[in-house]
Amino acid sequence: MAKKSGKHKSANPELDRVTVQCIEKVAGTVLDTIQKKKQPELSFPVRSLSNVDYDAKKGFFELGDSVSTRTLTVNSVKTFAQTLKLMGLSKQMVEEDNWATKREAYYVSKNWKEARFLEQPESDTVMDDIEAMFSLHGVTREQLRFVPDEHGGAVAGELTVIDRDPTTHEPIEIDCTKFGTGAYSIPSSVEHLKFRTNAKFILAIETGGMFQRLQSNGYPQEAHCIIVSMAGVPTRSTRRFLRRLSDDLDLPVYAFVDCDPYGIANIYRTLKVGSGNAAHINQFFCVPRARFLGVTPQDILDFKLQDATHPLQEVDEKRARDALKNDPFFKKNKAWVKAFEQMLTMKVRAEQQALTKWGLNYVIENYLPRKLKSPATFLP
Amino acid sequence: MTSTVAGQRGLFGEEAGAAAAAGPRDGASLKKGAGGAAADGPAEKGGDTAAHRLAAKQREISVSEFFTKNRHLLGFDNPRKALLTAIKEAVDNSLDACEEAGILPDVRVEILPTPRDDRFRVIVEDNGPGIVKQQLPHVFARLLYGSKFHVLKQQRGQQGIGISAAAMYGQLTTGKPLSVISRIGKKHPAWYVELKIDTAKNRPEVLREMETDWDKEHGTRIELELEAKVQKGKQSVDEYLLQTAIANPHVRLEYKDWDGQEQVFDRATKTLPPQPTQIQPHPYGVEVGMLGGMMKTTEAKKLAAFLKSDFSRVSPRVAEEICELAKVSPDARLSGLEAEQIERIHQAMSQVKIMAPATDCIVPIGEAGLVAGMKKVLPAELFLAETRAPKIYRGNPFVVEVGVAWGGELPAEEPVRLVRFANRVPLLYQQGACVTTKSVITTDWRNYLLQQPKDALPVAPMAIVVHLASAWVPFTSEAKEAIAHYPEILKEIRLSLMEMGRKIATHIRKTRRAADEAKKRNYIDMFLPTVVAALHEILVLDPPTQEKAAKNLRDILEATRKQNV
Numbered sequence: 001m002a003k004k005s006g007k008h009k010s011a012n013p014e015l016d017r018v019t020v021q022c023i024e025k026v027a028g029t030v031l032d033t034i035q036k037k038k039q040p041e042l043s044f045p046v047r048s049l050s051n052v053d054y055d056a057k058k059g060f061f062e063l064g065d066s067v068s069t070r071t072l073t074v075n076s077v078k079t080f081a082q083t084l085k086l087m088g089l090s091k092q093m094v095e096e097d098n099w100a101t102k103r104e105a106y107y108v109s110k111n112w113k114e115a116r117f118l119e120q121p122e123s124d125t126v127m128d129d130i131e132a133m134f135s136l137h138g139v140t141r142e143q144l145r146f147v148p149d150e151h152g153g154a155v156a157g158e159l160t161v162i163d164r165d166p167t168t169h170e171p172i173e174i175d176c177t178k179f180g181t182g183a184y185s186i187p188s189s190v191e192h193l194k195f196r197t198n199a200k201f202i203l204a205i206e207t208g209g210m211f212q213r214l215q216s217n218g219y220p221q222e223a224h225c226i227i228v229s230m231a232g233v234p235t236r237s238t239r240r241f242l243r244r245l246s247d248d249l250d251l252p253v254y255a256f257v258d259c260d261p262y263g264i265a266n267i268y269r270t271l272k273v274g275s276g277n278a279a280h281i282n283q284f285f286c287v288p289r290a291r292f293l294g295v296t297p298q299d300i301l302d303f304k305l306q307d308a309t310h311p312l313q314e315v316d317e318k319r320a321r322d323a324l325k326n327d328p329f330f331k332k333n334k335a336w337v338k339a340f341e342q343m344l345t346m347k348v349r350a351e352q353q354a355l356t357k358w359g360l361n362y363v364i365e366n367y368l369p370r371k372l373k374s375p376a377t378f379l380p
Numbered sequence: 381m382t383s384t385v386a387g388q389r390g391l392f393g394e395e396a397g398a399a400a401a402a403g404p405r406d407g408a409s410l411k412k413g414a415g416g417a418a419a420d421g422p423a424e425k426g427g428d429t430a431a432h433r434l435a436a437k438q439r440e441i442s443v444s445e446f447f448t449k450n451r452h453l454l455g456f457d458n459p460r461k462a463l464l465t466a467i468k469e470a471v472d473n474s475l476d477a478c479e480e481a482g483i484l485p486d487v488r489v490e491i492l493p494t495p496r497d498d499r500f501r502v503i504v505e506d507n508g509p510g511i512v513k514q515q516l517p518h519v520f521a522r523l524l525y526g527s528k529f530h531v532l533k534q535q536r537g538q539q540g541i542g543i544s545a546a547a548m549y550g551q552l553t554t555g556k557p558l559s560v561i562s563r564i565g566k567k568h569p570a571w572y573v574e575l576k577i578d579t580a581k582n583r584p585e586v587l588r589e590m591e592t593d594w595d596k597e598h599g600t601r602i603e604l605e606l607e608a609k610v611q612k613g614k615q616s617v618d619e620y621l622l623q624t625a626i627a628n629p630h631v632r633l634e635y636k637d638w639d640g641q642e643q644v645f646d647r648a649t650k651t652l653p654p655q656p657t658q659i660q661p662h663p664y665g666v667e668v669g670m671l672g673g674m675m676k677t678t679e680a681k682k683l684a685a686f687l688k689s690d691f692s693r694v695s696p697r698v699a700e701e702i703c704e705l706a707k708v709s710p711d712a713r714l715s716g717l718e719a720e721q722i723e724r725i726h727q728a729m730s731q732v733k734i735m736a737p738a739t740d741c742i743v744p745i746g747e748a749g750l751v752a753g754m755k756k757v758l759p760a761e762l763f764l765a766e767t768r769a770p771k772i773y774r775g776n777p778f779v780v781e782v783g784v785a786w787g788g789e790l791p792a793e794e795p796v797r798l799v800r801f802a803n804r805v806p807l808l809y810q811q812g813a814c815v816t817t818k819s820v821i822t823t824d825w826r827n828y829l830l831q832q833p834k835d836a837l838p839v840a841p842m843a844i845v846v847h848l849a850s851a852w853v854p855f856t857s858e859a860k861e862a863i864a865h866y867p868e869i870l871k872e873i874r875l876s877l878m879e880m881g882r883k884i885a886t887h888i889r890k891t892r893r894a895a896d897e898a899k900k901r902n903y904i905d906m907f908l909p910t911v912v913a914a915l916h917e918i919l920v921l922d923p924p925t926q927e928k929a930a931k932n933l934r935d936i937l938e939a940t941r942k943q944n945v
Contacts, residue, residue, distance in 0.1 A: 027918040034932050039940070072911075073940035074900045081907045084914030091918055115910040 012191075015143055016094050022137045023091045027084065042070045042083060044129045045136060049276030054328035059288025061274045061328065063135070070129075081115045082126050090130070093145035099189075101149045102127060131281065140284060142189055152186025152237035154211060154229040157220030159245075162194040163187070176226070181216065183229075186241045193241075195248050201372075202226045202245055204234070204290065206257035206267055210352045210363070219364050223372070226251075233267050239285045242271070246289050253287050254378065256368075259295035260312075260349035261319035264339075265327065268292055273329045292379035293371055297342040300350050303367065308357040309348035320344055335379050447548050447579075454542075455809075455859040456549045459498065460615075463491070463608035464808065465859075466502055466549065467617055469542030470602055471624065472805055474506035475631060476536050477600070481509035484652060488634040489621065491610065499554055500608045500638060505601035510564035513571045513589075520547055520558055520602065521575040521584030534656035534742055534851050536805045546604065548577055553607035557587050562600040570594035610638050615808045621645065623799050623806035626753040626783075627745055627847060648752035653743050659851055660692040662737040663702075663729040665775025671726050675714045683717070683725070684710035693735040702728045739770030739777040742849050745804065750783040750845065758843050760785035764883050765845075766876050773868040778850035780869070782876040786884055787891075790841040796820070798837060801847040802855070802863055810862035816846040818865060819873035828881035829888045842884070846873055904937045 026042070033040040045051065046066035053062050072080045089108055093099055100108060106123040109116045117123040131141040141147075155161075159176040161184065176184045187193075203225050205211045211229035214220065220227050226245065230238055246253050255271060257263035269275075272290045274282025300306060312320075320340050323330045330336045343349070355363045371378075451457060455465035467489055478485035490503040511519055522544055547558040563570035572592040576585045594601075612618060621635050625645035630652055633645040661670070680686035687699040694702075703710040705728035708721050717725075745753065750765035765783040772778070790797070800807040800816045811817050817837075825831075825838035832838040854864040863869065912930050915921065921929070 023918055027915055031915050031919060031921075031929060034929050034936065037932050037935060039936055072936065074903055074937050075940075077903055077907045077911065077937060081910035081914060084911060084918070088914045088917035112910060114906040 018137075019094050019134075019139050019143045020091055022134055022139050023087050026133070027087060030084070040072045042080070042129075042133065043067050044070070044132045047128065047132055047276075049326060052276050052282075052328060054273060054332055056332065058283075059273065060282045060286045061276065062282070078115060079126065082109070082112075082117065082123075083130060085109070085112055085115060086123070086126055086130055090144040090146070094143075099145040099147050101147055101188075103149055105146060135281060140281060142191060147188045148236050149188070150235050150237075151188060152190070152235055152241055153231055154183035154185055154208070155226065155241075156183045156211070156215045157226035158197055158199045158224060159226045160196040162196070164192065177221065183211075183215065186228075186237050188237050190237055190241045190244060193244065195245060197226065197249055197251075198224060199226045199249075199251065200224045202228060202242065202251050202253045203293070204228050204230055204242060204253055204255045204271060205352075206230055206232070206263055207352060210256070213360075214364065217361060217364050219368070223368070230267065230271070233270050236281070236285050239271060239287065242287045242290075243285065246287055252375065253290040254293040254375070255290055256293050256352065257295070258349065258351045259297060259300060259343070260351075261316045261323065261340075261343070264292070265319055265323040265330070269323075269327065269329055291375065293375075294367075295350050295352060295354070296379060297339055297346060300346065300348065303355065303358075305350050305354045305357060306348070308354035309350045312343070312347050312349055316349060317344065333380055339379060447545065448552070451549065453858045454545045455861070456545065459607050459609040460611055461809070462549055462553075462606060463500065463502070463610065464615065464617055464620055465542075466546035466604065466606060467491075467504060468620055468805070469546050470502075470504035471621075472536040473543050474504060474508055474600070475628065475804075477508040478506060479652060480655065482652060482655075483507060483509065484647065484650060485628075485631045487631065488636075489617070490636045491617065491638045493638050494605065498607055498609070499605055500610065501603060501605045502608075503601065503603045505596075505599065507596060507599045510562045510568075510598045510600055512564060513562075513573075516560055516562060516571065516573050517575055517584030517586050520544055520560055521577045522582060534803055534849055536803050543602075544577070546606070547575065548579070550604040550606040551576055554605045556605040558602060558604045560600065560602050561592060561594055563594055563596060563598050566597045570596075618643075620806050620808055622757050623801070623808075624804075625757055626750075626799060626845060627801045627804040627806065629745070629749045629753040629756065645756060648756050649749060653745070653749075656743045656851070657741045659738060659741040659777075660690060662692050662772075662775030663687075663694060663732075663734055664772075665852070666691075666726070666729065668723060668726040671729075672719075672722055675717065675722070678714070681713060682710070683708060683712045683714060686714055692737050698732060698734055701732045705731060736772050737775060737777050739772075739779075741851055742770055742777055742779045744779045744781050744849050745847055747781075750781060750847070754783050754785045754843070754845060758785040759789035760841075760843065761787035762884075762887055764880055766879055768872050768876055771868055771872055773854070773866045776850055776852045776854075778848060778853075778869065778872075780872040780876055781845075781847040781849070782873065782880055783845035783847075784880045784884065785843040785845075786887065787841050790843060792841040794839065795837040796840055797843040799843060799845045800863075801845070802853040802860065803849055804847070805860070807861055807863070809859070810856065813856055814862035815865045815870050816848075816863060816873060819846070819870055819877060820844060823874055823877045823881065825881060828885040830881075830884070844877070844880075900941050904934060904941070908933055908937065
């Protein structure tokens with residue numbers, strides 16, 4: 001069972017009330033249908049890139065209209081039972097102001113006898129279904145009290161995070177400049193955080209190595225910015241944290257990633273507009289204000305990095321062409337179409353670290369200052 | 381083999397001639413034999429040609445030399461195989477003899493250790509008709525002697541090489557004689573003889589001969605010592621006896637191995653298979669050399685009479701047509717025919733339209749017998765068998781039978797076990813070269829819901845039994861280990877395998893459906909309470925509402941289950 005965290009009042013009683021209402025409504029409809037001797041149904045939005053739309057005005061991938069319906073039959077009775085049980089668990093956790101990670105929820109099911117999940121991917125899938133179903137009612141997974149297992153990325157720079165003590169709930173102020181050579185790490189749930197800052201922009205960085213180089217050279221203080229390490233495709237909490245920073249503090253977010261199809265089509269695209277298979281949550285978990293600082297294919301020429309590149313692999317080329325053909329975000333952005341075509345013509349990719357060719361601190365002393373002179377030229 | 385025999389004419393005398401004539405599978409060497417026969421003519425008389433000088437050097441090659449050089453062809457290539465071959469030849473002989481005499485066979489096989497661990501003693505004892513005393517030495521101690529060679533009839537043995545080859549092998553590897561006890565009836569004494577083969581002359585040598593006491597009323601018991609290596613597994617004596625039990629449900633087999641372990645395969649039926657009838661060769665299946673040989677041994681004097689009397693399906697009209705096409709007079713005397721004329725007659729025989737041979741000479745195991753045989757030794761849940769209608773390859777009638785044992789305790793993760801028989805004799809070696817294997821591999825078992833790697837046997841809890849019964853089984857070699865790839869035979873086996881495959885697929889589907897059914901029925905009981913409990917957790921229901929929901933839910937689920945079926 002999920003951890004009992006105490007008797008304190010929920011942080012947001014109104015949201016919790018809506019959440020419980022939603023759960024009861026779905027269950028109530030199922031019961032009514034059963035009592036009418038009809039087969040009950042549960043409907044979920046289809047979660048895939050084929051069912052998302054990109055609206056530049058809204059700035060994120062939006063779920064399309066495709067819906068899959070799970071009708072209760074003898075074949076689906078097990079999953080049906082599991083779905084209702086997880087909803088029951090959710091309601092219980094809201095009432096007790098508790099929460100469970102995906103892994104914990106999986107283990108809670110071990111007490112359901114035959115209906116238990118055998119492997120975690122099974123419970124993850126059912127949980128994703130429930131999340132998608134409730135996203136139609138504006139209820140997030142966090143409100144259903146299922147939280148991600150992983151922490152978010154590392155943060156450094158001129159930022160004070162106002163959190164609360166996990167047991168006493170006293171407010172705590174965390175100064176992100178006071179971590180020495182370490183860094184603040186984003187918690188799995190960020191909804192309750194408040195912020196204070198003097199920074200002028202946020203730099204979202206692909207690799208931990210680049211994050212360290214900037215941090216250990218005092219770059220955030222010097223440039224008055226907040227730096228965040230994404231370590232690959234950013235997790236939900238990293239995305240939500242960046243979104244809230246950007247919204248609450250009204251700051252631009254600049255992405256600094258490798259110049260390759262993965263850095264652009266996977267890391268940046270997910271940061272900016274969300275992902276195809278989690279489109280139901282994109283409205284909360286993406287950063288529409290994000291812009292692409294670099295490394296761009298043009299940077300390879302402008303900064304003379306040609307001899308620090310690697311040839312595009314077959315999988316890279318496939319990913320690039322796939323982005324041009326199937327990704328609603330890139331398809332609608334001429335600048336991005338051009339950038340991809342340039343990369344495919346050059347047939348090379350460049351890592352952030354390629355800049356080191358001109359010296360270890362070249363990125364701090366030359367590259368970033370030069371790029372930051374004209375943010376308007378950043379790719380959308 | 382045939383070529384060697386043809387080259388040994390002087391040595392083997394009339395049997396070798398017959399050997400050449402009876403082996404229809406190697407045309408080239410037979411022609412050589414026939415050519416040799418022609419050389420008995422004028423060229424032989426006097427003169428001082430190169431051939432005459434060579435002739436002076438040509439001498440008889442001893443039987444032992446012949447045997448040593450050709451033992452791989454006879455199944456004695458190594459000590460492991462030699463043990464199996466010796467037992468196999470003895471058991472085959474016993475079964476043939478019993479059946480011919482109308483006796484339900486009772487055969488006992490023993491392998492005894494000796495002080496030397498590379499030698500074993502083999503005893504094979506049957507309740508057959510016995511062998512008259514005068515014939516004993518010839519049957520067991522003379523190569524190519526026997527009653528089967530000259531006969532076109534479905535039998536286990538074909539050449540009369542086997543048992544004496546075993547005796548020869550024993551003698552060559554251990555120096556010990558073969559001993560035989562045989563009794564032909566209650567009123568006759570049992571005789572004990574010890575025999576050796578005079579390897580220079582291919583004649584038996586009787587070392588001892590005496591009357592003895594024997595509790596059997598009739599039967600034969602042979603005992604020989606040979607260089608051998610014992611083993612268990614796929615190509616073992618155990619496996620051979622087990623397979624023999626499958627193909628011969630009317631046989632009772634007792635077996636005592638070198639460790640003293642006793643096994644009994646009891647009879648599954650008390651009905652003897654009917655005796656196959658002897659048939660005359662069909663003109664389509666005769667080689668030119670064999671034709672020449674037949675012309676020498678026939679009692680007929682004139683061509684047309686010979687064709688009518690010595691072949692099956694040759695009516696006076698057909699005989700006339702052959703003669704006409706060959707441009708040889710029907711009244712031509714056989715002894716006066718030129719080699720060229722014989723060639724023409726042979727050619728004409730294959731061109732004239734002739735009725736297919738009679739097929740009633742083939743005696744299959746039968747579907748019931750095959751199933752009974754499989755049930756005896758295979759731990760399966762489903763047994764299927766099919767006996768095909770007789771078909772012809774090159775003038776030889778044959779019958780294909782296929783049996784399948786499925787499921788039960790048969791291993792599911794291994795390639796299927798293929799059990800091959802020719803005239804009820806298990807074939808344990810050369811599986812890859814056998815037409816039966818090719819038939820199984822070239823059948824697409826995935827059509828029948830089985831797994832099958834490319835160019836391989838399917839993987840399934842299954843044993844496939846293939847039996848080819850024919851008056852002349854086309855083996856790939858004299859060791860009789862694999863059946864040759866005749867398209868007619870391949871096709872028959874595959875057709876039968878496909879039929880079996882369809883039945884297996886039906887069975888698999890039925891089993892799966894039943895399991896699915898049971899699972900789904902189970903599903904309702906398993907998960908219905910969870911659904912109600914979850915609804916209760918969320919909505920907090922009073923007991924009557926819960927009961928009503930449970931009842932309705934069961935009705936809904938039962939209805940969907942029935943829709944699914």
